[in-house]
Amino acid sequence: MEKVLILLIEPDESTAAFLRQVLSRVGFQVQVVSSGKEGLINAWRDQPDIIVLELNLPDLDGLEVVRKLRGDQRTSRKMIVGLTSRSQPEDTIAGLEAGLNQYIVKQADAIDTLLRYLAGEQRAGQLRQKVKGPIPSNHLIAFLSAKGGVGTSSLCINVAGQITRQDSKHTVVVLDLVLPIGSLAQITGSKRPIDLFQLTKMSSGELTPEYLRKNLPAPKSWGFYLVPGCNDPHQAVNLQTDRLSPIIQTLQAAFTYLIVDIGRDLSHLAMLVLRQADAIVMILTPDEPGISSSHIVRNYLLEEGVIKDRLLFLCNRPLATEGLNVDAIEAALGHKINISIPNMGAIFHLANTLHAPLHLRCPEEPATIAINRFSANLLQHLKQAGDKVRLP
Ligand SMILES: Nc1ncnc2c1ncn2[C@@H]1O[C@H](COP(=O)(O)OP(=O)(O)OP(=O)(O)O)[C@@H](O)[C@H]1O
Ligand SMILES: [Mg+2]
Numbered sequence: 001m002e003k004v005l006i007l008l009i010e011p012d013e014s015t016a017a018f019l020r021q022v023l024s025r026v027g028f029q030v031q032v033v034s035s036g037k038e039g040l041i042n043a044w045r046d047q048p049d050i051i052v053l054e055l056n057l058p059d060l061d062g063l064e065v066v067r068k069l070r071g072d073q074r075t076s077r078k079m080i081v082g083l084t085s086r087s088q089p090e091d092t093i094a095g096l097e098a099g100l101n102q103y104i105v106k107q108a109d110a111i112d113t114l115l116r117y118l119a120g121e122q123r124a125g126q127l128r129q130k131v132k133g134p135i136p137s138n139h140l141i142a143f144l145s146a147k148g149g150v151g152t153s154s155l156c157i158n159v160a161g162q163i164t165r166q167d168s169k170h171t172v173v174v175l176d177l178v179l180p181i182g183s184l185a186q187i188t189g190s191k192r193p194i195d196l197f198q199l200t201k202m203s204s205g206e207l208t209p210e211y212l213r214k215n216l217p218a219p220k221s222w223g224f225y226l227v228p229g230c231n232d233p234h235q236a237v238n239l240q241t242d243r244l245s246p247i248i249q250t251l252q253a254a255f256t257y258l259i260v261d262i263g264r265d266l267s268h269l270a271m272l273v274l275r276q277a278d279a280i281v282m283i284l285t286p287d288e289p290g291i292s293s294s295h296i297v298r299n300y301l302l303e304e305g306v307i308k309d310r311l312l313f314l315c316n317r318p319l320a321t322e323g324l325n326v327d328a329i330e331a332a333l334g335h336k337i338n339i340s341i342p343n344m345g346a347i348f349h350l351a352n353t354l355h356a357p358l359h360l361r362c363p364e365e366p367a368t369i370a371i372n373r374f375s376a377n378l379l380q381h382l383k384q385a386g387d388k389v390r391l392p
Helices: 013-025 036-046 062-071 089-098 110-123 152-166 184-188 196-200 209-215 233-237 241-254 268-276 288-303 326-333 346-353 366-383
Strands: 005-009 029-033 050-053 079-084 102-105 139-145 172-176 225-227 257-263 279-284 311-316 339-341
Touching: 005 013, 005 036, 013 029, 013 110, 029 036, 036 050, 036 062, 050 062, 062 079, 062 089, 079 089, 079 110, 089 102, 089 241, 102 110, 102 241, 110 241, 139 152, 139 268, 139 366, 152 172, 152 184, 152 257, 152 279, 152 366, 172 184, 172 241, 184 225, 196 241, 209 241, 241 257, 241 268, 257 268, 279 288, 279 366, 288 311, 288 326, 311 326, 311 366, 339 366
Parallel strands: 005 029, 005 050, 050 079, 079 102, 139 257, 139 279, 172 225, 172 257, 279 311, 311 339
Antiparallel strands: none
């Protein structure tokens, strides 16, 4: 069976030898060169599936090498990963702007992060062949809506609670990315020993998977860890957004599932998450304005390269009015609805006020049962990359 070929451009001999050993062990075929020029020659001649490079090279600037690879049709669509000692936030931005798919700083968890990233891309069908071996798997799930107040945060947090219960062998972390003020700490009744704003203030050296596992709050009765969002507009305005990428990478290295509440947002920050997500759960309400906005957002995401199969639609009925039926919604949306959540009146609001997951507060409610079923389908979807979610 043909293996996935990685071209490693790494000038440091012992680092190169170590990486070759680790990557070969999990089933990749690895080719190593030590300079930018050799890297370009080999990349264009041998067309590897993945190029992993150090940006500090003896002959050319690594960013220049990335731009050249992106500018040539033989390598313009290849997966290119920076694995580098350049650790400043502005270096990450420059790397991604030059065309890197992923930027990984050489620090304690770098190999783990690289393997998890490659495993995620392989699951998503971006690599041509299955890689055998003990690659750890992790998942990024984003919750998004085209309108505010449609239940995105409440559903995000309850699905996260269910995933924690249904896949109890693995760990889950939820990140509140709604700006300027997130609501997940409030809904879960979580204290704020640390939050997103504080994480952005930490250096790459301080921000490790061990630190996150030890210090993030784990709200009572929910089972997952939480990164509380900003709770002050001043923080949101001053948020160092260029720190988000390393935070996400470290969260992924630390936990099996990373679930992000994006809210109603398509900013640069939101797109950073959406482009990497294994599943994007879009919440919509069954009314014409809601469906029309969701249709626009859906098309935008597809234009931006999001894979159609990764988009899941959850039709929520927070209002008493029943609105349109599923066939009419699907026709207007141009996409399948994966599940409908019935209106559950004031109970949902009450559960949120009491910081209680629905499965504890009202396990028999049809809405709770639908959320549980959707969570099971979502897990199934993540396991069977590329497959469609089974309709409940
Ligand atoms: N199916 C439902 N039945 C009854 N109430 C619901 C339902 N879904 C959501 N709600 C209620 O709707 C309200 C708004 O929910 P939530 O804050 O989760 O929405 P959101 O989309 O995250 O809002 P925002 O745009 O402010 O972030 C909450 O009080 C929640 O309990
Ligand atoms: Mg919200």
